[in-house]
Amino acid sequence: MSRRGEGGVPVPLLVPALLGIAFLVLPLLGLVIRAPWSSIGPQLAQQEVGQALRLSLFSATVATVVSLLLGVPIAWVLARSRIRGRSVLRALVTVPLVLPPVVGGVALFLVIGRQGILGRPLYEHLGVSIPFTTTAVVIAETFVAMPFLVISVEGALRAADARFEDAAATLGADRWTTFRRVTLPLVAPGVAAGAVLCWARALGEFGATITFAGNFPGTTQTMPLAVYLALQRDPEAAIVLSLVLLAVSLGTLLLLRDRWLGRSAVV
Amino acid sequence: MTLAAHVVVQRGALHLDVDLTVADGEVLAVLGPNGAGKSTLLRVLAGLLPPDGGRVALDGDTVWDDGRDHVPAHERSLGMVFQDHLLFPHLSVTENVAFGLRTRGVRRAPARAAAEEWLARVHLAGLGDRRPGELSGGQAQRAALARALVVDPRLLLLDEPLSALDARTRLTVRAELRRHLAEFAGSAVLVSHDPVDAMALADRVVVVEDGRVVQTGTPAEVARRPRTDYVARLVGLVLLPGTGAGTTVRLDGGGVVSVGGEATGPVFVAVRPASVSLYLERPAGSPRNVWPARLAAATPHGSVVRCDLAGEVPLTADVTATSFAELGLVPGAPVWASVKAADVTVYTR
Incomplete structure (x- = not known):
């Protein structure tokens, strides 16, 4: 049988596609179906839930801002500059994409932990200790999430017509002015898409956070950590927390898609 | 400035x-x-x-x-x-x-x-x-x-x-x-x-x-x-390099052209395709520049048909669509091409 479906999708593509969609959507449906809807109100009213949610939103947002401030320049250097060793640089910068987050957490410990290469002088001279603080959460999330932003902004820069930058130069704009007034507005959809990806990744960060920042309610216990912990003592609470996380992620994605990403969305 | x-x-x-x-x-x-x-x-x-x-x-x-x-x-x-x-x-x-x-x-x-x-x-x-x-x-x-x-x-x-x-x-x-x-x-x-x-x-x-x-x-x-084929083609001329001797030019590619002016030494001969006429039989009478050729290609060009000729003198002729039809030309057909000496421009290389 080689009947084609309504949308003209060939069967060998249609069947795996449907299977794949089911695979991706069913777990989310399961979450919704098994949710203890009657006790959801009291569950959400718990102080720890609010704390974890606020901390998650705050630290993911700060991590995204930091990633924008550092990651967009990295992307520009990778896409536009003519410095040597750019491919090595790109590989290094994107290692956290493939690195298990736990390993990232360990690595952060070795560098800015209290006994770390940078962390020790920081603690001995300034009395600053980073691990197990909210700052540590932001650092862990930035480490894991920034490469997503760098990759998508670099892609947007490469796709943008560099001749607009030539035109700006002939109009008296130096490279910094050109970047601010021409390049950045041209790749704004790509930057927005990268920021959303980065934020979502930071929101879901677990491994590096629990390794480097620990699991202290109020200061370092983000939603994913709370979910994991709750699963061990109170599965119902874990489901509720997961639902909240799902709703926040989905809501943000839909909102940003309509508001900023528009038709040129890359996500 | x-x-x-x-x-x-x-x-x-x-x-x-x-x-x-x-x-x-x-x-x-x-x-x-x-x-x-x-x-x-x-x-x-x-x-x-x-x-x-x-x-x-x-x-x-x-x-x-x-x-x-x-x-x-x-x-x-x-x-x-x-x-x-x-x-x-x-x-x-x-x-x-x-x-x-x-x-x-x-x-x-x-x-x-x-x-x-x-x-x-x-x-x-x-x-x-x-x-x-x-x-x-x-x-x-x-x-x-x-x-x-x-x-x-x-x-x-x-x-x-x-x-x-x-x-x-x-x-x-x-x-x-x-x-x-x-x-x-x-x-x-x-x-x-x-x-x-x-x-x-x-x-x-x-x-x-x-x-x-x-x-x-x-x-x-x-x-x-x-001064080059490229420019000549752009401005719609056929350019033929040669050596002048009085009112005739011996072309580098072979053949002799009678020209409108005096020329000595290395020269360019420029011919406008519109001034080239085509005949099935060798024309009798005034034109001194008559060469046998074959039609290599014919392409419509505005209201005329541009005929590229292969022969001793590689010319291009623009003929009206009517005369092209009357001549009954097909690619490869033998023709006679002629151009008046007065229509041939000559200048030093």
Whole structure:
């Protein structure tokens, strides 16, 4: 049988596609179906839930801002500059994409932990200790999430017509002015898409956070950590927390898609 | 305000080595086939591409000298118009035109006022609030011209400014461009592969082939006396090199042509295809230039049929569609080609 479906999708593509969609959507449906809807109100009213949610939103947002401030320049250097060793640089910068987050957490410990290469002088001279603080959460999330932003902004820069930058130069704009007034507005959809990806990744960060920042309610216990912990003592609470996380992620994605990403969305 | 440049660029198969000067108020057209290095030359003049050697000076100020001096594009006093306008899509038309003033420190209000004034000069008054995407091709190119001229640059560079436009728009934009170039006080360099642009807009033409200048002169000189096959084809002539002896020229490719004037030594013979007649039988009577040939190819060309002939003298003949039909010519058919001596131009090589 080689009947084609309504949308003209060939069967060998249609069947795996449907299977794949089911695979991706069913777990989310399961979450919704098994949710203890009657006790959801009291569950959400718990102080720890609010704390974890606020901390998650705050630290993911700060991590995204930091990633924008550092990651967009990295992307520009990778896409536009003519410095040597750019491919090595790109590989290094994107290692956290493939690195298990736990390993990232360990690595952060070795560098800015209290006994770390940078962390020790920081603690001995300034009395600053980073691990197990909210700052540590932001650092862990930035480490894991920034490469997503760098990759998508670099892609947007490469796709943008560099001749607009030539035109700006002939109009008296130096490279910094050109970047601010021409390049950045041209790749704004790509930057927005990268920021959303980065934020979502930071929101879901677990491994590096629990390794480097620990699991202290109020200061370092983000939603994913709370979910994991709750699963061990109170599965119902874990489901509720997961639902909240799902709703926040989905809501943000839909909102940003309509508001900023528009038709040129890359996500 | 003078541009004096010697530009050397070695890039892959392209070896560009061009000398040129453009005087105050002069428009120089750089004419040449695709890949001749015209756009590369323009990018060097703009400061967007560092050349491999040479010197570029504007009004006596060196802006490039073998790597010792290099003034980057944004510090040069220039305006550039690109083939596909390159108006910034995220800015309004007015903001686009004001861009060069804003980067040079002019405040927002006066910059906008100057931009609006220039938009009126290019007949785009009232369209300033639109985005470039909402303009037609001709309007966008006029806005790009305003954007380049609003800063009153010393050097104006035009890179194929009309070739992205459709035939009718091209006509009106060309006329307008001509008017603005006439008013422009600085030096202007126009790059084109369309001889009509060069003839209509330039005071002087430089023909570049394979990275070298092969001919320079006024548009009329170049059109009348082309020195390479490329230029001859552009201006619609057949060019035959030969050696003159009195009123006859012995062609390098073989054959003898009687010409309208006296000629000695190495010369070019130029024949207009319209002055070549075709016959099935050898014509009797006045024409002294009669050669047997075969029809190699025939292509419609406006109201005539352009016939490329193969034979001792490789001519091209334009015959009317009617006579082409009457002759009943097919490719490979033997014909006689003739041209009057008075219709053959001759000039020294």
